[in-house]
Structure formats: C-alpha cells, structure tokens
Amino acid sequence: MLVDPRLNPLSGSLIDPTTGSHPAVRFETHPAVRGELYNLDMRSYRDDVIENVVRRTTADFKSQDPRLLLEETLYNERLRLRRSRTSPILSPHVANRNKRDVRFIGRIQAGLKSTVSLDDYQHLLKDFGGHFAAEICGNFEPKMYDFAIKFVPWMFDWILNAASVKRFIPGVSSESLQSRLRVVGEVEHLQKLAQKGTILLVPTHLSNIDSILIGYVIHLMSLPPFAYGAGLNLFSNPVLSFAMSRLGAYTVDRQKSSPLYKATLKNYSTEILKRGIHSIFFPAGGRVRSGAIESHLKLGLLGTALQAQLERYQENSPNPNIYVVPMVMNYHFVFEAASLIEDYLEAAGKHRFAPHDGDAQIPIMSLARFFWKLFSKQSEVWVRVGRPLDVFGNFVDENGFSLGPNGTTIDPKKWLISGGELKAVKQRDREYTEILGEKISGRYRAENIVLSSHLVAFSLFQLLRKQYPQLDLFRFLRISRAQRIVPMDRFYAEAEKCHQMVLQAVDQGRLHLSGPLKCGDVKIWAEEGIRQLGLFHDVKVARVDDQTITTDDMNLLYYYRNRLTGYGFGKIDEGLQSKKFFGETDEKGFLV
C-alpha cells in the first residue's frame, strides 16, 4: 500500500507540518463556500419550511385530543413565563421574546373562549405550532446573511490575531491562528461526502465557545454553511449572534418543555435535513457537566437523520444519504468549567437532575478575554473530525457507501424495508437510532485526543486518590490544601505510568494523542501540561512550588481529569486490572 508522505506515523493521521492541522484545512483567507443554505430564496424557504413543519407536527398529534394538548401546551408555557419572570439572569433579548410570547398566549386564550368545535381547537393548535416553528426558524434575512458570511471569517481572523501577543513584539510577524488551532482527522473524507449527500455533524459539547469554533472550523475546511440549533442565550450576544448566523443558526429554547415544542423542533430538523441542508447538533443536548466524553446521547433529534433519509428515498432524491460525522473538541481550559462541575457534583450528590442551561448571557468582554488568553498564552485547541457514519452507525467509505462486516457494503435502503416495503416503522427506527447513539458515543471515545493537561490532571488526581482510598468522591474533593501536596518525583512517576497506559490504548486505536504527548520525556510533556492546565482560571489547577505539586481547586482538577474517563484507566491504575469487564453493559461504572 502506498503511504502518504504527509501521514504522521504517531497519530496515523494526515498532518501538514507547517500548520499541524490536516492539509485540507486552509488557514489562508479564502472566499466562503456558499452551498445549499446560501442559494435558497430565504423568504419563500422560510414560509415553506414553517408550513411543512406545522403539517408534520399536526400529523404527529392527530390521534390526540386537541383540547388536552392545547391546554397542556398553554400550561407549560405559562409556567415557563412565570419562572423566567423571577430569573435574575434574564437577558433583554430573552425578555423581549417573552413579552411577545405573553401576547401570543393572550391571543390563544382569547381564542379559546370563542371555540365551539374540535376544528376550532385544531386551528388554535396549528397557530401554536406555527408560533413555535417561526421562532425556531428564526429570521433568515438574505441581506444580513450575505453580510454575515463575509463578515464572520474576517471577524474571526481579527479577534484571533488581535490577541496574539507577538503582534506587539517588534520584529516578530503576527502569529496566526494556525499555531493554536489544530484541526485533524477525516477532513478530506468529510469534504468528499459533503458533495455526495447531506452532512450531520455531531460534535462533543464542553463550552459555549464550541458554537463559534465550529463555525470557524467549517469555514477553514472549505465547507458551506451548516444549519445549527443554538440556545436562545447565544443570540442575546451580538457577536455570538453574528457567528451563529454564519452557521445558519436556528433557535432552540431549552426552557420550552411542552411536547408540542419538542415535536416542532424535531420536525424542523427533519425538514431541513430532508432538504439537503448540512446540519449540526450536539447530541448530548447541552454542555457536558462532568468534563467527560458524553456517553448518554439524546436520541430524539438524532432520529431525525434516519427519518429524513427515508423520506429522501421515498421521493427518489438524487443524493439521499445523510452522513453522521462525529467531531471531538478538546481544550486545555474550559471557559465555564467551575460552574459546570459544580452542577455535576450537585446533581450526582443529590441524585437529581441537573438544572437547565440558564439564559445567562456571555458578556462580550469575557469572550474577548477568552480569546485573548487562548492566543496570548499560546494555548492550543484540538479539533478532530471523526470517521463518518451512516444513519445506522456503520462506517462510510470515501464514495459514500456504508460498510458492513467482512468487506460487504450495505445498501441502507434495504435496512429500511420492513415486510417488503420501504417505510417508516416507529419501533424499528427508534432501535436503529439507539444503536447509532451508542456508536457515536463509542466513536467519541475513539476520536478523543488526549492533551498533556488532561494527562497531568489525571495523574495528579490518581496520585491523590490513592492516598485517600477510604474517602468517597465528595469527601475526597474536600481534602485540605495540606493534604493535596505531592512531591514532584512521585508525580513524575505516576505521570509516566499513566502515559504508558494511554500509549497502550493509542496502540489499540482507542484514542489519539496530541503533539506534546508524543514526546517520551515525562518532564517535557508534564511541564507543558502543567502550564496549560486550566490556565484561564483564577486559581491554579496544577501548581508547582519547590519540588512539590499541588492543586488549588480539587473540583477543577476532577473536571479536567474526567476527559480520560471511559477507558478503564482509573481502574487499571488502581491495580484492579482485568481483561474482561463484568457483564456486557457498564451500568455499574466498572469501566471508569
């Protein structure tokens, strides 16, 4: 077999030596690729989509009593509005939306008084669905859209390069983004498939920053804009809002919990995928609280890919396939780490559900601060494009064919034939989607890139953990500062051991390494990792003083360490090594 000279022998992936990213990632300024979304006549597109979404939603609920459904939706909406009135973090943007919602609900209630027949209820329900659909769809102003497409890449370049510290040092040319952002993995494969079908990008979700970053990465990969479901809160920030438009964002309001809203959202996703618009959604629903690779995915939205593909088959579309592409993003520090891990621990400790993503705005200043820190401290962000899958979770080759075992190719259409007919079967499709969900979370782990800072956090955490084996997690996280100090040589020994463990997993294809970890000298990569680890935070997640290492914040250490859960490292490290894991499922957490 011919070996590509650009192939990096250590990671097994294509790397351009000057940028450290995949060679198909183009950092030099280049015009935006327009694609499907751009070419649409937005005004008629919007009306058409809304109409279709409402039609789908009506069909979904046709067997239900419209009165009950209407009352349930009204109740949910009024409850949400009442709660958000007392919310201290309401942004003006959301407040405006709420005012509009109040007016709308008033109209519906007025309408309720004059209803007599079931048809009237149906009609009101349609109005409600239309209201939701219009909100989700957003206002695609072709003019603004065009402007955003030109503006956003420029804005990115400006923000990112403005923060570069070397810009201010005379004699050194402005250091560009390419030294900080590494985009690796199946970039070319993704580009090819984008020509052959519709892409559904499913990234991991750590931070609100993800949303901007993805938009930019898509641009760098010379891909057309993707449709993207963004939380309402992201729209309240004008800078983010712009970045969002670049992605063709539509709105998702996680506070709206009525079945009618959820169905509308799903139908919107199905509708745009069916129209061949590349889409993105975070399958975990929100940012992952624990810092780990997500393992529980929300299947509702994920299932829209299969539904859309089936409909495209039924309509004999020329490129019916939808390709699901996992993507993993890794940071040395996460903007919201402290509050996320607190949420996580609170939820885990009290065995209750984590609170929703709040409506908290992201202040422009902290956004700027983030990028400033990112690019002045020479931190790195790693993005890995994973191997593309079909809607059932089978791998897909470069020509877009689904691969089965033993060198077989699978015609996905055949998997959708039941009783001799090509049609939707609810139970079957739900099962397929569940399998896809498991496949994606498995791929997340395999595509994950270990950063030096994660391994430092992991090693330090393990070392401390082994000193206090009798404490449960919550007490352990509260050990005193004096208890957290570890001699440097012991730390190096542990780090070396963990490094070996990770290298072994890399050999088995279970995960990937970032550049610095390819260095065999523990002192070199550990130093880099210690410097990078959570460097944005006000506290030091790893602090070295005088031959000892310690942490100022156990929760943050735990958060960054968690990126390496799911591989069995913790267990192996604590001497509980075993070849097989108990049972076929890991509900008891044996794999951790």
Next chain:
Amino acid sequence: MKKGFWSSSRVAVLGGGSFGTVIANMVAKNVAQVSLYVRAEEQARQMNSTRMNPSYVKEMVLDEKIRAASTYDKVFESDLDMVIFALPSHATRAQAKIVARYMKGHELVLHATKGIEEQSLKRISIVLAEELPVIRIGAISGPNLAGEIAKNEPAATVVASPFHDVIIAGEEILSNPRFRVYTSHDLIGVEWGGTLKNIFAIASGILDSIGFGWNTKSLLLSRGLAEMVRFGVAMGADAETFLGLSGMGDLIATCSSNQSRNFRVGYALAKGDKLDEVLADLGQVAEGVRTTRIVYEFAKERSVEMPITEAVYNILQGKWTVEQGVAHLMTRPTVQDE
C-alpha cells in the same frame, strides 16, 4: 406490512441438524419456499429424494416446499426474506463470515443456537451482528425438544429481538395450531436462558443416573434457576425473563427429558464413562459441556456465586467424583441472617 407478505416469502434455514430440520418443516407450512443448508452433499441429495433426514430426525416427512442444498450459492439463489441459523455455537461465526457475502441487507435473521462463543463470551446474536451486513437479529429459544415437535405434540417457543420486525416475522413463520410463539424484547435474557440451562441438564442427568428422586431434582431445578438469574442479571438481562418459557420452561424440559443431549452426557458420566467416549457416542453436539467451562471460569473471575455450575465443571473435568460434588453442594455453609 403487505398482506400475506410472509406467506409468499422465501426463508433459508442454515443447519440440517435435528432442530434445523424441525424448524425448516414448521416454517415451510407458513412460507412459499424454504432452503435448508446442510454440510454434506450426500445428505442434501438424500433429503431431496427421500424427503427424510433419518440421521437426525426419525420418521418425520419433510414438507415439499423444503429444498436441501449443500452450497450457499444454491441456498441464496433467489432473494431471501429471512435467514435462520441453526448451527452449533462454535460453527456460527465461521459460517456467518461466508454467508455475509450472500446477504443483501433487507433479510431478517433468527438463530436457534443455545450456546455462546468461547473466549469472547459473546452471545450468538452479537456474533451474527459482527459478521453479517444486517442488524435486525433475534433468537428462537424455549423448551423445544426436536423429537417431540417432529411428532407434532403441542409446544411453544419464545422469539426475542430488540426489533419488532423480527418478532412479528418469527410469529408469522413459526406459528401453527400445534406450536405457539411467545415474544420478548429481552434478547440477552432469552439467549442466556437457553445457554445456561444446559449446565443444569448435565447435572440432572447425573442425578437421574445415581437414582435420586424428585426432592433432589426440585432442589437442582430451583437452585439452578437462581444461578441462571444471578448470572443473567449480571450480563444485563431482566430477571423476569428467566421465569418464562425460555428460562424456567427450557430448564424443566432439558432437565427432565432423557432426549436431551446434555442430560445424556451427565447420565453416562455418572455411570462412570469417560467424557471423551460419551461425547463420541453422542455423535451430536452437546453445548452444555463447553458452556459449563466458559460460564464457570467467567463466574469465578467475577465472583458470581454459582456452586452447582462449579460442581458440574469439576465433575466434567474429572477432578471430582459425583459423590464429592453432591457432598460439596450439600455441606456448603448456610446463609446466616444478619
């Protein structure tokens, strides 16, 4: 589903052993055509000409819709709607690798193998999913002694799969007035039930051979069931599944009938025969011998308590005599209430 879809469908049964032949005959009553894959060309020819399969099932006349074939080219000559694997567990993966190339993707798959893959401890449905270009896979399992079904005695089975498609298809093609099909979504529980009961079938043969009565047999059955549940739940099954036809039902049938191959192994072993000779005499596959070793080793490593399995394992290995095994079980420390 199109009306009458299954009655006009084509089905392949892979494996011309006793159960494969019986299944093919049942299925033939409900579908348009059944291809039965057998290993030897001579056997295929004989079956097609005499309409009998005397080396496995005596006195059962094959339905005229059955066509036996010894090559996959012939079996897969026309498009199939369902493929049923009725092969011993150790042969399943190798055959599936070959069959994979013949399958198109719309076929549903059932298997009737009561065993697991050695070493990997994978259930047969997982093995098939790893090798075939399909994912709609299910299992047939229950108290189905081939000889009795061949004589058209009333019986029932369980068809299990995560997919409704497969369950419905199983019901359509297997049901007849003398054979009922029950359904389950707990594929893990159904497959492990069919696998684990073979261990206790060996134990039961041993007890009968010594001449112990019903007290002892009931003791074996109920404590055996407890071991099955314990192990099954650890593997991700629902405990209730083991109370059904594919758990308790199958356990009673295999532990009581001297038709059961595993039972016969235990019976001969307790008479003092050597294991190799017993297996050679049997001429067919006794899944229980292999299963006992795999399950015992795994349970030991994971500390799942399975004392009967341990005893059967040691007797099969020739490490314990039957008396030692019985003594070991009867003198275990009783559980003290806290």
